Amino acid sequence: MQAWRVHRHGEPHEVMRLEETEPPTPGPDGLLVRVRAANVNFPDALLCRGQYQVRPPLPFTPGVELCGETEDGRRIVATAALPYGGFAEYAVADAATVLPAPEALDDAGAAALTVGYQTAWFALHRRAALRPGETLLVHAAAGGVGSAAVQLGKAAGARVIGVVGGPGKARVAHDLGCDLVVDRRSDDVVEAVRDATAGRGADVVYDPVGGASYAWSAKCVAFEGRIVVVGFASGDVPAPALNHALVKNYAVLGLHWGLYRRHDPDAVRACHTELTRLAADGVVAPLIGDRVALADAARAVQRVADGTTTGRLVVLPGTGTGTGTGTSTGTGARTATGGDTR
Incomplete structure (x- = not known):
């Protein structure tokens, strides 16, 4: 499979490398998922720089938030179990964080709903x-x-x-x-x-x-x-x-x-139920600034690091080589273009 991996800390566009590697093997608390969409978060840039509160062992794959498909066919959202993050064709989800993907949202919207x-x-x-x-x-x-x-x-x-x-x-x-x-x-x-x-x-x-x-x-x-x-x-x-x-x-x-996932996981699940309801009612719809192919993930993370994005950037591993400039929309997700996030 293809996966972006970080072998040393630095700026995302300098240290992320797209490699061929074997699919990860989940541990007892993990779940192997095929990645359908992975949202880019600012912590992904901090992980690349070695500045996040969590420092996974090198090499690791960034991508802390994803929408994926389990081996038994369930469409889910979850946070990734690093070092096997979402900027890859397959990732490991933290089993305790797995929740059903909202039916009202497409993969990009669902990937951007959690964090x-x-x-x-x-x-x-x-x-x-x-x-x-x-x-x-x-x-x-x-x-x-x-x-x-x-x-x-x-x-x-x-x-x-x-x-x-x-x-x-x-x-x-x-x-x-x-x-x-x-x-x-x-x-x-x-x-x-x-x-x-x-x-x-x-x-x-x-x-x-x-x-x-x-x-x-x-x-x-x-x-x-x-x-x-x-x-x-x-x-x-x-x-x-x-x-x-x-x-x-x-x-x-x-x-x-x-910390709520550790101290009050029931509250996290209840919040997801409420967000799913709000998405079904059309009250919330994640603002998708750009959808990029897996090949463009490093540039996408760098754009977030540089503060030049609007809304969420979402990596779609199944969309081919990509250019990193498309702004297509999908059901239940808004699209926007524009300047910096700050």
């Missing part, structure tokens, strides 16, 4: 306790993680303000359902949020970016507001001023979705 949407759901509902009528501020609203938060925020009855970078991103965020879109390149984010909320600020902030985005959030979060820290796509990990949180009376919450 981003589960992260957004747990952040908004378990950590921030988002309530109908509240104002939700979403950074990187046209990106893969941010777009999930926009859709789930609207489904929860919130007013959603999306922060994006550039007019192309702004159009995507409007199409996703944002009530207000703020272009961080041309607008004053803090003033725009204050003006839109009559000075109150955002009740909940969803921040997968860090850096300047977190600084803006602390300035425009409401009384008893909640800032949920999801990641640091900017590469800048902020150091919150806790005295500021005290005097403004807001909370800073962390969200590491992977």
